[in-house]
Each structure stands twice: as C-alpha cells, then as structure tokens.
Amino acid sequence: MDVLVIGGGPAGAVIASLLAMAGRDVMVVERDIHPRDHVGESLTPSTNTVFQRIGFLEKMEEAGFVHKPGACWTAPDAPVGKFLEIRLAEFPPPWAIQPYTYNVERDVFDAMLLRHAHELGAKVVQGARVQEVLFDADGRASGARVRVADGWEHDVTARFVVDASGRNCLLGTQLGLKKKDPSFNQFGIYSWFTGLAAPPAGTEGMLFLHFLGLERAWAWQIPLRNGVWSVGVVTDKADFREAGTSNEAFFASLVARNRTFAHVMAGAERIRPFSVEGDYSYVLDRVQGDGWLLIGDSLRFVDPIFSTGVDVAAFSALYGFEAIEAALAGGDEAGELARFETRLSDGVEAWYELIKLFYTLQNLFSSFAVRRRFRERVVRILQGNLYMPETLAQAREVIALMKDAAARVGEDADNLLRPGALRRSS
Numbered sequence: 001m002d003v004l005v006i007g008g009g010p011a012g013a014v015i016a017s018l019l020a021m022a023g024r025d026v027m028v029v030e031r032d033i034h035p036r037d038h039v040g041e042s043l044t045p046s047t048n049t050v051f052q053r054i055g056f057l058e059k060m061e062e063a064g065f066v067h068k069p070g071a072c073w074t075a076p077d078a079p080v081g082k083f084l085e086i087r088l089a090e091f092p093p094p095w096a097i098q099p100y101t102y103n104v105e106r107d108v109f110d111a112m113l114l115r116h117a118h119e120l121g122a123k124v125v126q127g128a129r130v131q132e133v134l135f136d137a138d139g140r141a142s143g144a145r146v147r148v149a150d151g152w153e154h155d156v157t158a159r160f161v162v163d164a165s166g167r168n169c170l171l172g173t174q175l176g177l178k179k180k181d182p183s184f185n186q187f188g189i190y191s192w193f194t195g196l197a198a199p200p201a202g203t204e205g206m207l208f209l210h211f212l213g214l215e216r217a218w219a220w221q222i223p224l225r226n227g228v229w230s231v232g233v234v235t236d237k238a239d240f241r242e243a244g245t246s247n248e249a250f251f252a253s254l255v256a257r258n259r260t261f262a263h264v265m266a267g268a269e270r271i272r273p274f275s276v277e278g279d280y281s282y283v284l285d286r287v288q289g290d291g292w293l294l295i296g297d298s299l300r301f302v303d304p305i306f307s308t309g310v311d312v313a314a315f316s317a318l319y320g321f322e323a324i325e326a327a328l329a330g331g332d333e334a335g336e337l338a339r340f341e342t343r344l345s346d347g348v349e350a351w352y353e354l355i356k357l358f359y360t361l362q363n364l365f366s367s368f369a370v371r372r373r374f375r376e377r378v379v380r381i382l383q384g385n386l387y388m389p390e391t392l393a394q395a396r397e398v399i400a401l402m403k404d405a406a407a408r409v410g411e412d413a414d415n416l417l418r419p420g421a422l423r424r425s426s
C-alpha cells in the first residue's frame with residue numbers, strides 16, 4: 001500500500017480523497033463508526049477551495065448545510081441586539097468561489113466526507129483502532145498495528161503513514177512530541193438547542209460570538225439546519241473551578257453575563273446532553289519525519305475562536321498530499337516534508353499569535369475590525385488559509401500592528417481597552 005491514514009475525520013478524509021484521485025493505493029483506518037458526533041461546526045470560506053478541489057463542494061450544497069456569510073460579535077454590556085458584523089465577502093479574495101461558507105452538523109458532514117473518499121477509491125475501514133505506528137530497523141515508519149472490534153490485531157504495511165487521529169495525537173504521543181500549551185488552559189462546554197430568539201434580519205446563517213466580560217472567555221452560537229443551534233462557551237479552566245458548580249449552572253451563569261446572549265437564550269431548550277472539552281491546546285515539537293507526517297488536529301491545536309480547526313485540517317491535508325505525492329514520485333522526500341512543516345507551522349503560528357492577542361485584549365481586536373484602515377486585513381484573516389505567502393504576510397502585518405497597539409494600551413492605566421477593564425464581577 002502507498003499510504004496508511006490514521007483517522008477518518010476531515011483531515012484524513014481529504015488527504016485520502018486527494019491520494020485516491022492521484023491513483024494512489026490509500027487506506028483510512030477509523031476508530032469509530034461514522035456518523036459520530038464531533039465539535040467544530042463553523043467553517044472558514046477558504047475551506048471551500050479544498051472541498052471544490054476534491055469534488056465535494058457540490059455535495060455540501062446539495063445536502064443543504066446552512067450558508068454562513070460571516071460572523072457577528074456582541075459585547076457584554078451593549079444593548080440587546082447591538083452587534084459588530086463582518087461579512088466574509090466584503091473584500092472577496094482572489095480564490096473566492098461563492099460569498100459564503102457553511103455551518104455543518106459534523107456527524108453528517110464527516111460521514112459524507114469519508115464516504116466521498118471511499119467513492120473516489122480510498123479503502124476505508126471503520127471500527128478499527130490503530131494501536132501504534134510501526135518503524136523499520138532504519139527508523140522509517142513502515143505501517144501500523146491495527147486492532148479491530150473483536151480484539152484481533154493486524155500489522156498493515158505502507159510506504160507512508162499519515163496521522164490524522166485528531167486531538168488523540170496517536171503518533172505525536174507515541175514519539176513524545178506533544179507539549180501542553182502553557183499559555184492556554186481553556187475549557188469548553190457546549191450542546192445543541194432549539195427555541196433561540198430569531199437572529200436580526202440580514203444575519204441569517206451568521207456565527208455569533210458573545211463576549212462575556214471575562215478575559216479568557218467567549219461563547220459561540222452557530223445556526224444549523226431545522227432550527228437547531230450549536231451553543232457553547234469557552235473559559236479559562238480556573239474560572240470553572242472557582243465557580244465550583246454543575247455544568248448546567250456554570251453554563252447558565254455565563255449566558256447571563258451578556259445581555260444579547262441572555263435574551264437569545266431565554267426560551268432555549270437543550271436537546272442533547274452537555275459535552276465538555278478541556279486541556280485542548282498543545283503544540284508538537286515536529287510534524288514530520290522519515291515516512292510519516294501529521295495533519296489536522298494531530299499536528300497542533302489552537303483555541304477555536306476563529307473557527308480554524310477544519311481550515312487547518314483541510315490545508316494540512318492538501319499540502320501533506322503534495323509533499324507525499326512529490327516524494328512517492330521520486331522527489332527529495334526530506335526536503336518536501338520540511339517544506340510542508342514550515343508552511344503549516346508558519347500559518348498555524350500566525351493563528352496562534354492572533355488568538356493570543358485576542359485573549360490579551362478582546363476590545364482591541366474589535367476596535368481593529370471597525371476601523372476602515374484595518375477592516376480589510378481583519379476580514380482577510382477570518383477568510384482563512386494563512387499558509388499562502390500573501391495571506392501570511394498580511395496576517396503578520398496585522399499582528400505587528402496589534403502588538404504595538406497592545407503595548408501602548410498596556411502603558412496607559414486609564415485605557416478602557418487594557419486587560420482587566422473588561423472584567424465584571426457577575
């Protein structure tokens with residue numbers, strides 16, 4: 001076999017699709033049996049380009065996933081219904097296919113995408129867990145040990161192993177490469193709801209982000225099909241511990257911190273149990289080696305405030321495919337993999353810097369978005385794909401400007417944009 005892919009989430013399914021389209025013998029081994037629930041429902045516009053490349057965009061449109069034209073922010077003390085709006089098509093990028101992206105139910109979306117890879121020719125084995133990646137005597141990845149449901153184990157050999165096992169980070173953990181991010185200790189709690197107040201006219205399909213008057217907290221409100229909303233809150237773990245209360249009560253206390261959020265959720269009914277995720281930010285020392293590479297969440301996870309997870313999954317799969325394809329075709333494997341690592345790491349690092357700035361000064365970020373001088377650059381970032389040289393350069397420029405502004409704000413004790421000025425006691 002040419003390539004063994006561990007995990008059939010978006011990253012694994014996209015790389016398997018591309019490899020199958022190129023005529024490669026590829027197998028995806030997926031632990032669960034799809035459809036399976038997953039967090040991460042709001043996509044960036046740039047993912048459209050990858051889904052179009054593998055012939056999947058049409059299927060997304062046919063499935064009737066909610067069109068997402070942009071995002072709105074609300075501040076905790078602002079009057080109900082006052083929000084800041086960013087339309088992603090306000091400054092169309094050269095690669096734009098359509099003026100919107102999608103919000104997707106991940107159980108349906110991931111199952112469709114994995115099936116798509118299969119229809120393109122990838123072998124897909126579900127309900128089978130990879131136990132470990134195998135290496136030959138020279139230290140090159142040579143395959144994996146797979147355990148199927150009845151406990152039977154089988155060694156699969158491949159010329160290349162791709163780890164797309166998500167936050168499970170199978171290979172990164174096996175090789176001791178995974179490091180917890182010391183700057184972020186976030187905690188997410190979320191569920192699906194019906195009965196939310198209708199969004200203001202003109203914002204249908206928009207993702208709403210609600211600030212909560214806490215430095216390290218925010219909430220998402222994502223419209224899905226059939227009147228269902230995905231609603232979740234992210235806070236620093238310390239805030240949750242301090243509250244010392246149940247998930248339900250903690251969630252309600254955060255909803256109450258933002259007037260618009262509280263108004264929208266007043267008649268909401270939860271239709272699923274709460275899910276909780278913690279300790280999810282980490283980095284890996286390296287993301288490729290002899291005969292292997294990591295894609296999607298298995299290569300790094302940064303806070304989801306800018307809906308970047310599936311963006312990283314899709315583009316790391318695309319660039320990973322290009323590196324493997326060049327190597328299998330006889331190119332310089334080490335050079336191709338190193339280029340993959342730089343491209344991905346630079347892009348994800350830019351997201352990370354932006355997220356850190358956002359958490360340092362939430363108000364500052366909003367103030368950039370409303371200023372005409374910076375608005376286009378902020379929109380460009382939210383459109384996704386920071387791995388392209390031009391987008392990366394623009395993002396780095398914004399990061400430098402924001403860092404300068406943050407330093408100035410920090411020096412001025414009366415500045416209302418400074419950290420702490422946001423914090424309310426209840």
Ligand SMILES: Cc1cc2nc3c(=O)[nH]c(=O)nc-3n(C[C@H](O)[C@H](O)[C@H](O)COP(=O)(O)OP(=O)(O)OC[C@H]3O[C@@H](n4cnc5c(N)ncnc54)[C@H](O)[C@@H]3O)c2cc1C
Nearest residue numbers: 007009010011031040042130165166188296297304309310
């Ligand atoms: C609170 C929160 C909110 C988020 N919101 C968003 C959002 O709005 N938008 C967005 O784009 N992203 C969001 N994300 C991130 C998003 O969930 C992920 O980035 C995305 O799912 C990554 O795709 P992936 O294919 O790398 O991993 P996954 O989707 O996790 O897929 C990995 C697959 O590997 C399988 N697997 C694991 N271990 C093994 C094994 N040993 N053997 C075989 N199979 C295995 C798993 O079963 C799984 O199906 C959010 C994340 C969190 C925590």
